[in-house]
Amino acid sequence: MTSSINETLIRATVTRRENQTDDIALFELSAADGSALPPFQAGAHIDVILDDDTIRQYSLSNAPGEGVYRLGILNDPNSRGGSKRIHAELETGAELTISAPRNHFPLELAASHSLLIGGGIGITPMIAMAYALKAAGRSFELHYCSRSESKAAFLAELKREFGEQLVLHFDDAGDAARIDPKALCQDAVQGSHVYVCGPGGFMDWVIEQSKAAGLPDAQIHFEYFSAEVDISGEAFEVFAETSGVTVQVGPNESIATALKAAGVKVQMSCEEGVCGTCICDVLEGTPDHRDHFLTEEEKEDNDQIALCCSRAKSARLVIDI
């Protein structure tokens, strides 16, 4: 897998900015030169490249096929500065650099029924999925979990477009409004798929409840925005074969940090094991996977590693960088 920064970049213009809540804004993007933007599928995201060290991933939240990319971005006080800069700098008419869409969160359009569950700003990929399922005439329900109605973005549109398929769960609306993913999965028809996006703890809970309801892993789909990641462990050695550099990775250090200190350029974005930008091929040795990006099957193959957070089970790794 190659880093996103090496892919074709697009100059885009903000054709519409709309503040949806006090901390969530909608940004609609078109190609700056007026050409057609590459098409995307529901679940896809783009990189927004603010500078070499500030690359952020955002899900596309509009109906695929509309010819624009629409982002919903939370001005997150806990962020490392990307969303804050976007909110401060990107007004209508501003230009920015983005990547083409990539999709690590695809829909199984053929599923008998789809349960789309978005927590907070995690609603964004779910909206694109709901549009795709509606267009295909498939059975689905869209669950939107938010602290309160005033914190929920896109609400008028979702009510208008999805009617009874939209189920709202506001924390301040009492226990009756609380989502129960286990019951939803148990009540869903055979062959239903669950999709979840939102804060890490919320996602972990929905995934665990879906599994507890008996849903097979292959029918549970998720995309993490951010995650707590423990990078600590025993020291080990890494040989970066393409660069011809060997480094020792200390107990509280990441492979990426050790490589960077030795002059090897490692491209990263989230630094939390969720975006995939730092994924690198493993040529020898056994990774100790700590990321939320690779699938369980990919992790079992042991031929890729997230350099920002994963470690080694073997004393030495040889990687293709």
Ligand code: FES
């Ligand atoms: S930088 Fe995002 S997964 Fe490593």
